[in-house]
Amino acid sequence: MAKNIIPHVFPRVPSPNQPGKLSDKSDVFSFGVMLLELITGQPPVDLTGEMEYSLVDWARPLCLKAAQDGDYNQLADLRLELNYNHQEMVQMASCAAAAIRHSTRRRPKMSQIVRALEGDMSMDDLSEGTRPGQSKYLRPGSVSSEYNASSYTADMKKFKKLALENKEYQSSEYGGTSEYGLNPLLQVVKK
Numbered sequence: 146m147a148k149n150i151i152p153h154v155f156p157r158v159p160s161p162n163q164p165g166k167l168s169d170k171s172d173v174f175s176f177g178v179m180l181l182e183l184i185t186g187q188p189p190v191d192l193t194g195e196m197e198y199s200l201v202d203w204a205r206p207l208c209l210k211a212a213q214d215g216d217y218n219q220l221a222d223l224r225l226e227l228n229y230n231h232q233e234m235v236q237m238a239s240c241a242a243a244a245i246r247h248s249t250r251r252r253p254k255m256s257q258i259v260r261a262l263e264g265d266m267s268m269d270d271l272s273e274g275t276r277p278g279q280s281k282y283l284r285p286g287s288v289s290s291e292y293n294a295s296s297y298t299a300d301m302k303k304f305k306k307l308a309l310e311n312k313e314y315q316s317s318e319y320g321g322t323s324e325y326g327l328n329p330l331l332q333v334v335k336k
Contacts, residue, residue, distance in 0.1 A: 168249075169254070169255065170249040170252050171249075172255060173244045173252045173253065173254070173255055173258065174244055174245055174252065176244055176255065176258065177201075177240070177241045177242075177243070177244025177245040177252075178200065178201060178241075178244075178245065180237050180238075180240055180241035180244065181200050181201065181204045181241045181245070182200065183237065184204075184220055184221065184222065184234070184237055184238060184241065185200065185204060185220055185221070185222055186222030186223065186224055186225075187200050187203075187222075188200065189201070201245050204220065204241070204245075205242070205245060207219050207220050208220065208238050208239075208241060208242035209242065211238055212235075212238070212239065212242065215235075217229075217231070217234045217235065217238060220234075220238055221234065235268065236261060236262055236264070236268070237262070239261065239268040239271060240258050240261050240262055240271065243258070243261075243271050244258060253271055257270075257271060258271075
Protein backbone atom coordinates (compact mmCIF):
# COMPACT_ATOMS: atom_id res chain seq x y z
CA MET A 146 0.00 0.00 0.00
CA ALA A 147 2.77 2.48 0.93
CA LYS A 148 4.55 1.71 -2.33
CA ASN A 149 1.59 3.28 -4.17
CA ILE A 150 1.73 6.43 -2.05
CA ILE A 151 5.44 7.23 -1.78
CA PRO A 152 6.06 8.05 -5.47
CA HIS A 153 3.27 10.65 -5.27
CA VAL A 154 4.55 12.26 -2.07
CA PHE A 155 8.31 12.20 -2.62
CA PRO A 156 10.39 12.84 -5.69
CA ARG A 157 12.09 9.99 -7.49
CA VAL A 158 14.40 8.50 -4.92
CA PRO A 159 17.96 8.19 -6.21
CA SER A 160 18.52 4.46 -6.59
CA PRO A 161 20.77 3.87 -9.60
CA ASN A 162 20.83 0.09 -9.33
CA GLN A 163 17.09 -0.29 -9.87
CA PRO A 164 15.55 3.01 -10.99
CA GLY A 165 11.90 3.24 -10.03
CA LYS A 166 12.15 0.42 -7.48
CA LEU A 167 11.68 1.06 -3.78
CA SER A 168 14.18 -0.45 -1.37
CA ASP A 169 15.39 -0.09 2.20
CA LYS A 170 17.77 2.63 1.01
CA SER A 171 14.97 4.50 -0.76
CA ASP A 172 13.02 4.36 2.51
CA VAL A 173 16.04 5.92 4.23
CA PHE A 174 16.13 8.66 1.58
CA SER A 175 12.41 9.31 2.03
CA PHE A 176 12.88 9.48 5.80
CA GLY A 177 15.66 12.02 5.23
CA VAL A 178 13.28 14.12 3.14
CA MET A 179 10.71 13.91 5.93
CA LEU A 180 13.34 15.05 8.46
CA LEU A 181 14.13 18.01 6.20
CA GLU A 182 10.41 18.85 6.12
CA LEU A 183 10.34 18.85 9.93
CA ILE A 184 13.52 20.91 10.21
CA THR A 185 12.65 23.51 7.58
CA GLY A 186 8.85 23.54 7.57
CA GLN A 187 8.99 23.30 3.76
CA PRO A 188 7.28 20.78 1.44
CA PRO A 189 9.52 18.31 -0.47
CA VAL A 190 8.77 19.94 -3.82
CA ASP A 191 7.44 23.34 -4.78
CA LEU A 192 4.35 22.80 -6.89
CA THR A 193 3.78 26.53 -7.33
CA GLY A 194 6.75 26.85 -9.66
CA GLU A 195 8.43 29.58 -7.59
CA MET A 196 11.51 27.49 -6.75
CA GLU A 197 13.69 25.79 -9.34
CA TYR A 198 14.97 23.16 -6.91
CA SER A 199 13.52 20.61 -4.54
CA LEU A 200 13.84 20.72 -0.77
CA VAL A 201 16.72 18.23 -1.01
CA ASP A 202 18.60 20.38 -3.53
CA TRP A 203 18.09 23.47 -1.39
CA ALA A 204 18.87 21.88 1.99
CA ARG A 205 21.83 19.66 1.10
CA PRO A 206 24.43 22.49 0.94
CA LEU A 207 22.87 24.19 3.98
CA CYS A 208 23.24 20.97 6.00
CA LEU A 209 26.92 20.85 5.07
CA LYS A 210 27.46 24.50 5.93
CA ALA A 211 25.65 24.11 9.25
CA ALA A 212 27.72 21.04 10.14
CA GLN A 213 30.88 23.04 9.43
CA ASP A 214 30.06 26.24 11.28
CA GLY A 215 27.48 25.01 13.83
CA ASP A 216 24.87 27.56 12.72
CA TYR A 217 21.58 25.84 11.90
CA ASN A 218 19.48 29.00 11.76
CA GLN A 219 19.29 29.04 7.94
CA LEU A 220 17.85 25.52 8.00
CA ALA A 221 15.42 25.97 10.89
CA ASP A 222 11.75 26.58 10.22
CA LEU A 223 11.15 30.34 10.52
CA ARG A 224 8.08 29.63 12.64
CA LEU A 225 10.42 28.36 15.37
CA GLU A 226 11.78 31.90 15.64
CA LEU A 227 15.24 30.45 16.41
CA ASN A 228 13.78 28.83 19.54
CA TYR A 229 14.94 25.21 19.21
CA ASN A 230 17.18 22.73 20.99
CA HIS A 231 20.54 23.05 19.25
CA GLN A 232 21.66 19.46 19.94
CA GLU A 233 18.40 18.02 18.59
CA MET A 234 18.75 20.18 15.48
CA VAL A 235 22.31 18.89 15.00
CA GLN A 236 21.07 15.30 15.31
CA MET A 237 18.15 15.77 12.91
CA ALA A 238 20.17 17.69 10.31
CA SER A 239 23.04 15.19 10.46
CA CYS A 240 20.64 12.28 10.03
CA ALA A 241 18.86 14.03 7.18
CA ALA A 242 22.15 14.84 5.42
CA ALA A 243 23.31 11.22 5.71
CA ALA A 244 19.95 9.86 4.53
CA ILE A 245 19.74 12.01 1.39
CA ARG A 246 23.15 11.08 -0.01
CA HIS A 247 23.08 10.45 -3.73
CA SER A 248 24.91 7.15 -3.34
CA THR A 249 22.70 4.42 -1.93
CA ARG A 250 25.77 2.61 -0.61
CA ARG A 251 26.77 5.66 1.44
CA ARG A 252 23.36 6.04 3.08
CA PRO A 253 23.15 4.62 6.59
CA LYS A 254 20.73 1.90 7.57
CA MET A 255 17.46 3.00 9.13
CA SER A 256 18.52 1.41 12.43
CA GLN A 257 21.60 3.68 12.43
CA ILE A 258 19.43 6.74 11.82
CA VAL A 259 17.17 5.74 14.72
CA ARG A 260 20.13 5.16 17.06
CA ALA A 261 21.61 8.54 16.08
CA LEU A 262 18.30 10.33 16.70
CA GLU A 263 18.00 8.61 20.08
CA GLY A 264 21.53 9.75 20.95
CA ASP A 265 22.88 6.19 21.09
CA MET A 266 25.22 6.70 18.12
CA SER A 267 27.62 9.54 17.43
CA MET A 268 27.20 11.72 14.38
CA ASP A 269 30.78 10.74 13.39
CA ASP A 270 29.73 7.08 13.29
CA LEU A 271 26.73 8.02 11.19
CA SER A 272 29.00 9.82 8.75
CA GLU A 273 31.37 6.83 8.70
CA GLY A 274 34.31 9.05 9.56
CA THR A 275 33.78 11.64 6.82
CA ARG A 276 33.99 15.20 8.03
CA PRO A 277 31.62 17.87 6.74
CA GLY A 278 32.80 19.11 3.36
CA GLN A 279 35.11 16.14 2.79
CA SER A 280 32.63 13.63 1.43
CA LYS A 281 32.34 13.70 -2.34
CA TYR A 282 28.89 12.21 -1.93
CA LEU A 283 27.55 15.23 -0.05
CA ARG A 284 29.48 18.10 -1.61
CA PRO A 285 27.21 20.27 -3.77
CA GLY A 286 27.99 19.79 -7.44
CA SER A 287 29.96 16.59 -6.87
CA VAL A 288 29.63 13.78 -9.37
CA SER A 289 28.87 10.25 -8.26
CA SER A 290 29.26 7.50 -10.80
CA GLU A 291 25.96 6.09 -9.61
CA TYR A 292 23.64 9.06 -9.62
CA ASN A 293 24.79 12.65 -9.83
CA ALA A 294 23.26 15.98 -8.93
CA SER A 295 22.44 16.92 -12.51
CA SER A 296 20.53 13.66 -13.01
CA TYR A 297 18.66 14.27 -9.79
CA THR A 298 17.80 17.84 -10.82
CA ALA A 299 16.60 16.63 -14.22
CA ASP A 300 14.43 14.01 -12.55
CA MET A 301 13.03 16.63 -10.18
CA LYS A 302 12.07 18.85 -13.11
CA LYS A 303 10.24 15.91 -14.74
CA PHE A 304 8.47 15.13 -11.46
CA LYS A 305 7.50 18.76 -10.97
CA LYS A 306 6.10 18.95 -14.51
CA LEU A 307 4.06 15.78 -13.98
CA ALA A 308 2.77 17.05 -10.64
CA LEU A 309 1.76 20.40 -12.12
CA GLU A 310 -0.03 18.70 -15.01
CA ASN A 311 -2.02 16.58 -12.57
CA LYS A 312 -5.09 18.66 -11.68
CA GLU A 313 -5.62 17.04 -8.29
CA TYR A 314 -2.40 18.70 -7.03
CA GLN A 315 -3.37 22.22 -8.04
CA SER A 316 -5.94 23.12 -5.42
CA SER A 317 -3.79 23.55 -2.30
CA GLU A 318 -0.34 24.45 -1.07
CA TYR A 319 0.87 20.86 -0.66
CA GLY A 320 -1.43 18.97 -2.96
CA GLY A 321 -4.95 18.43 -4.03
CA THR A 322 -7.91 18.09 -1.79
CA SER A 323 -10.98 16.03 -2.34
CA GLU A 324 -14.54 17.32 -2.22
CA TYR A 325 -14.45 16.60 1.54
CA GLY A 326 -11.26 18.61 2.10
CA LEU A 327 -9.17 15.47 2.51
CA ASN A 328 -5.84 14.88 0.87
CA PRO A 329 -6.37 12.48 -2.08
CA LEU A 330 -3.32 10.50 -0.98
CA LEU A 331 -5.22 9.50 2.15
CA GLN A 332 -7.97 8.17 -0.07
CA VAL A 333 -5.43 5.85 -1.73
CA VAL A 334 -4.81 4.27 1.66
CA LYS A 335 -8.52 3.62 2.19
CA LYS A 336 -8.95 1.82 -1.14
